[in-house]
Amino acid sequence: MATVTLNTQDFEKTLNDNELVFVDFWATWCGPCRAFGPIFEQASNENPDIVFGKVDIDENQDLAVAAGIQAVPTLLIAKKGQVVFKQAGALRASDLDDLIKQAKSLDVDAGDTQLSE
Template sequence: MATVALEAKDFERTITDNELVFVDFWATWCGPCRAFGPVYEKASEEHPDVVFAKVDIDANQELAQAAGIQAVPTLMIVKQGQIVFQQAGALRASDLDDVIAQAKALDLSKDGEQGESAE
């Protein structure tokens, strides 16, 4: 599955209607964002069961501010409607793969490790 451009009007519905959502907050002028883009895109193709969204912070300033984004790129992971991971900085492919595996394995059920971070 390719990445999805996400805007403020779609954000809430996207994170509540999907089990696991990765959100890349980025900007066109950001060098590290351009470096991370292909890594993120490749991961989206390798994990079609996960929604990989991208939010352009310049086009969605209010959303970026509401999400507490202070640097780009910032990766946010939402599982079952809860933010379970948020980190600024471009990840290497191997680190992103690790974060994806941890997020998929994270159990937020009452019997699981509720509140655990995917870090």
């Protein structure tokens, strides 16, 4: 599954209507964002059971502020509508793969609320 572009209108619905959502907050002018983009895209192709969304902070400033985004790139992970991870900085593919495994095994119904960094 390829990444989807998210905006203020569909962000909450996407998080609430899907089991697991990874969101990359990014900007076109950001070098680390451009480096992380292909890694994020590859992960989306390898994990069709997860929604991978991208939010351009320049086009969605209100959403970035509401989500508390202070630096880009920032990765936000939500499981069953609950934010379980948010961290600024580009990730290596192996680190993203590790977060994907952790997120899939996280049991929010049992009270697990966060992934380890």
